[in-house]
Amino acid sequence: MGLEPVVAPLLAIRPIPQAAPDLTGIAALAITSRNGVEAFAVLTEARDRPVFTVGDATAEAARAAGFVEVRSAGGAIDDLARLLAEAAPGVVLAPGALEPAGDLAGLLAGRVEVRRLPVYEAFETGAPAPVGFDAVLIHSPRAGRALAALGPFAGQPAIAISEAAAAPLSAACGLDVRVAVHPDEAALLQALGKPAPPV
Template sequence: MRRVWVTRAEPGATRTADRLTALGFAPVVAPLLEIRPIRADPEPGGVTALAFTSRNGVDAFASRSRERALPVFTVGDATADAARAHGFTTVRSAAGALVDLAEMLAAEAPKEGLVLAPGALEPAGDLPALLAGRVRVRMLPVYEAVETGVAPPSFDAVLLHSARAARALRARGPFRDASAIALSDSVASALGDDSGLEIRVAAAPGESALLEALGKPARPV
């Protein structure tokens, strides 16, 4: 049975491991990153909409703010589901990448006021730059991803959900006789060409596509 290293932070790592088990893989949960909350003012004035690029951003913001009435725009469906689970009433998903979220905000976000984007201290992309001159966006760091220093386990394939995890993995290489499955081209680029891993990229920026790129588990003889 193929051993698949799950590198993402908890609680997402456990969710991914459960899906891998159901598909017939042997998950090895050893997160390269840990999510830590950051003190922040979650309710600045003039905000007319919220934008989330990850479930971690939703969880961290919702734990600090009672705001649930503002319209919410998310990068993908899993993040949208998390927002609904926290009680947000108006949620729209771009079902794609950061550029898709930017285009949805440009088309649908209120033109007056400010779009608040709670997220990571070191975001993977620059949402305000994508919307410059179209929509006012303020990034609000509500969590940081900190490397755990975990030693690489024995694995046949490794899942990479973020560029930050890919850089952490690269620092522990090179590896041999294994593959890396990246969520996007930018994640694959962060891993570089010297990891020693066979690199595959998901067809779409979501975990279902990531697991499809992993392929079918090898069955015992």
């Protein structure tokens, strides 16, 4: 796209040490991020439960980790809730973040029993924003909050993967906030736009 990427993580991930989870009575897994897949996969060798994921990247990570039956909702947490409600798989274990971005159990209350299992936590790195950046990509509400705390900025575009990720970026932080039309990487890059090729 003619842009030079600068990797400057606002958040870092660390697994939560724990014993292997008891999967007795668990009919399926619901996973909302690649971090959730990676942290859960090291806790157990069990790969026999069907896995429902929020998006395609998480589904690919689950397959790479050895899970055989994987279904992607291809969207956001609301899409995952709809997929689980339609499938009605039984009791669902949701390994994920200590502070999840969405409330899957709440979305499915009275329809599908969801048991949360925190397997990782995200923490702010405190790294300063790079000098002279032209645009920034935001993948989560937590990252949006961390970025807003680094402002104010000078009107650079901030492209958020969802409305929830954009919400912490108030006008006071000085960014030109855009939201991807679909919560995936392809739509995020499309919202960034294609600059003119260098001459």
